[in-house]
Amino acid sequence: xxxxxxxxxxxxxxxxxxxxxxxxxxxxxxxxxxxxxxxxxxxxxxxxxxxxxxxxxxxxxxxxxxxxxxxxxxxxxxxxxxxxxxxxxxxxxxxxxxxxxxxxxxxxxxxxxxxxxxxxxxxxxxxxxxxxxxxxxxxxxxxxxxxxxxxxxxxxxxxxxxxxxxxxxxxxxxxxxxxxxxxxxxxxxxxxxxxxxxxxxxxxxxxxxxxxxxxxxxxxxxxxxxxxxxxxxxxxxxxxxxxxxxxxxxxxxxxxxxxxxxxxxxxxxxxxxx
Amino acid sequence: xxxxxxxxxxxxxxxxxxxxxxxxxxxxxxxxxxxxxxxxxxxxxxxxxxxxxxxxxxxxxxxxxxxxxxxxxxxxxxxxxxxxxxxxxxxxxxxxxxxxxxxxxxxxxxxxxxxxxxxxxxxxxxxxxxxxxxxxxxxxxxxxxxxxxxxxxxxxxxxxxxxxxxxxxxxxxxxxxxxxxxxxxxxxxxxxxxxxxxxxxxxxxxxxxxxxxxxxxxxxxxxxxxxxxxxxxxxxxxxxxxxxxxxxxxxxxxxxxxxxxxxxxxxxxxxxxxxxxxxxxxxxxxxxxxxxxxxxxxxxxxxxxxxxxxxxxxxxxx
Numbered sequence: 001x002x003x004x005x006x007x008x009x010x011x012x013x014x015x016x017x018x019x020x021x022x023x024x025x026x027x028x029x030x031x032x033x034x035x036x037x038x039x040x041x042x043x044x045x046x047x048x049x050x051x052x053x054x055x056x057x058x059x060x061x062x063x064x065x066x067x068x069x070x071x072x073x074x075x076x077x078x079x080x081x082x083x084x085x086x087x088x089x090x091x092x093x094x095x096x097x098x099x100x101x102x103x104x105x106x107x108x109x110x111x112x113x114x115x116x117x118x119x120x121x122x123x124x125x126x127x128x129x130x131x132x133x134x135x136x137x138x139x140x141x142x143x144x145x146x147x148x149x150x151x152x153x154x155x156x157x158x159x160x161x162x163x164x165x166x167x168x169x170x171x172x173x174x175x176x177x178x179x180x181x182x183x184x185x186x187x188x189x190x191x192x193x194x195x196x197x198x199x200x201x202x203x204x205x206x207x208x209x210x211x212x213x214x215x216x217x218x219x220x221x222x223x224x225x226x227x228x229x230x231x232x233x234x235x236x237x238x239x240x241x242x243x244x245x246x247x248x249x250x251x252x253x254x255x256x257x258x259x260x261x262x263x264x265x266x267x268x269x270x271x272x273x274x
Numbered sequence: 275x276x277x278x279x280x281x282x283x284x285x286x287x288x289x290x291x292x293x294x295x296x297x298x299x300x301x302x303x304x305x306x307x308x309x310x311x312x313x314x315x316x317x318x319x320x321x322x323x324x325x326x327x328x329x330x331x332x333x334x335x336x337x338x339x340x341x342x343x344x345x346x347x348x349x350x351x352x353x354x355x356x357x358x359x360x361x362x363x364x365x366x367x368x369x370x371x372x373x374x375x376x377x378x379x380x381x382x383x384x385x386x387x388x389x390x391x392x393x394x395x396x397x398x399x400x401x402x403x404x405x406x407x408x409x410x411x412x413x414x415x416x417x418x419x420x421x422x423x424x425x426x427x428x429x430x431x432x433x434x435x436x437x438x439x440x441x442x443x444x445x446x447x448x449x450x451x452x453x454x455x456x457x458x459x460x461x462x463x464x465x466x467x468x469x470x471x472x473x474x475x476x477x478x479x480x481x482x483x484x485x486x487x488x489x490x491x492x493x494x495x496x497x498x499x500x501x502x503x504x505x506x507x508x509x510x511x512x513x514x515x516x517x518x519x520x521x522x523x524x525x526x527x528x529x530x531x532x533x534x535x536x537x538x539x540x541x542x543x544x545x546x547x548x549x550x551x552x553x554x555x556x557x558x559x560x561x562x563x564x565x566x567x568x569x570x571x572x573x574x575x576x577x578x579x580x581x582x583x584x585x586x587x588x589x590x591x592x
Contacts, residue, residue, distance in 0.1 A: 036538075267530075
């Protein structure tokens with residue numbers, strides 16, 4: 001895939017009209033404001049920026065390892081049809097580990113809703129249409145489609161939850177996006193989702209949100225990425241690898257954010273689903 | 275499990291085996307090596323085995339590595355308690371450098387050896403119909419301390435039960451320490467049979483995020499943890515904890531949040547994390563003061579006194 005192709009995919013995936021379900025998620029922001037935490041900051045905007053910083057850092061630390069491993073599983077499997085079952089098996093163990101590591105019902109609910117939406121997006125919109133199949137000589141699209149359909153079926157049968165970071169890794173690898181771009185875009189979309197939630201909650205105006213996205217969020221995304229891009233889950237490491245999960249594995253770095261996210265459903269009235 | 279007649283006990287390691295003796299439980303094995311100390315009031319106890327996990331000098335020092343393995347045989351109950359919080363020092367207080375002729379001065383300026391990391395690795399095997407209650411006091415990391423804690427729980431099947439409290443405080447508030455340690459890592463992993471049901475990893479690091487030189491303001495850990503001075507996580511699993519979790523669920527579902535101007539002094543959340551037919555839940559509590567968390571927990575978990583006995587329960591939250 002050359003740079004133009006990659007840029008085009010990036011444009012496509014960053015479209016805020018994509019039906020990915022992220023518009024009903026505030027990742028704990030609504031709850032954070034409702035609990036009065038903005039009072040600890042000089043202005044609501046300071047509170048929002050700090051929330052984005054902490055949320056990005058913790059999400060990157062806990063989710064990027066799963067994006068990376070799912071992306072890697074799919075990219076390395078694409079060349080060979082014979083390992084469909086093995087590939088599915090690896091994806092399932094990643095998905096199950098993310099489920100076991102996500103110990104709050106609200107975050108789980110939001111994550112699986114968005115994960116499933118991404119899989120549907122691929123099979124309904126992004127896979128190569130059959131009339132074009134013969135004219136596209138790229139990787140074997142049938143293998144990727146088969147794999148995603150199979151995974152989607154397992155999600156529908158509730159045999160695996162289908163979490164967002166895992167599905168994002170699958171989708172971006174299927175589209176041929178590099179891991180680095182996939183991770184960057186994932187964090188960018190997380191931050192943009194928080195800003196649009198803030199606009200909907202009327203905590204910030206739409207122009208100011210764009211301004212923050214351009215000037216303030218960018219270094220935050222870059223910082224979270226540089227800290228967490230190399231993290232892995234550890235599931236794919238061999239027996240004799242020197243992988244140290246305590247220094248290179250996933251972790252939650254913001255206990256307060258976790259608490260806020262879990263308390264979302266206790267709000268008497270709420271706009272978002274998480 | 276092989277049991278040598280001359281067990282070799284490594285520094286900082288300990289072993290506990292709780293055996294079933296009909297109506298009583300017996301500590302068929304209880305051994306530990308400096309700086310870890312395991313104490314039990316009696317070798318044979320009715321129904322619940324109680325073991326205190328202590329360290330010499332009441333704390334851990336840079337480089338200390340504790341390893342504890344505990345096995346609960348069929349239909350036994352083990353309560354692990356401690357006295358006072360687990361204090362993690364960067365270096366041994368009043369340390370000995372002076373005696374080897376080094377100039378006296380602030381220890382903080384001396385380079386630390388690579389083995390500076392203090393770690394605690396606990397591993398538990400909980401047989402069917404047995405219950406583990408890990409109710410130790412919170413961890414308190416002092417300034418610049420680096421601490422890593424890994425606890426693994428193997429439950430034999432869905433009839434095994436456990437309750438585990440894992441909590442951390444902001445440090446020695448009295449002398450101005452607030453979230454000023456350098457690293458705290460805590461991993462709790464729970465298996466039922468061959469299935470991993472929960473893994474909670476918390477990493478608190480006072481790390482300046484600006485590695486890429488992006489001109490971000492330095493962001494101390496203190497700001498991230500504010501306004502709270504103590505965070506606790508409690509894990510529940512198994513039939514013996516059903517009443518406790520049911521009680522908590524009822525209280526939790528009665529909460530209704532309206533727009534608040536200030537954050538409350540204590541907040542808690544409860545999530546059920548297993549399929550409905552099993553009891554598996556995670557409780558998180560944060561409060562301004564450690565004592566508030568302790569008081570709250572001692573009230574909120576009181577259904578547990580039926581599991582470990584009122585006497586042991588009171589000692590755990592004394």
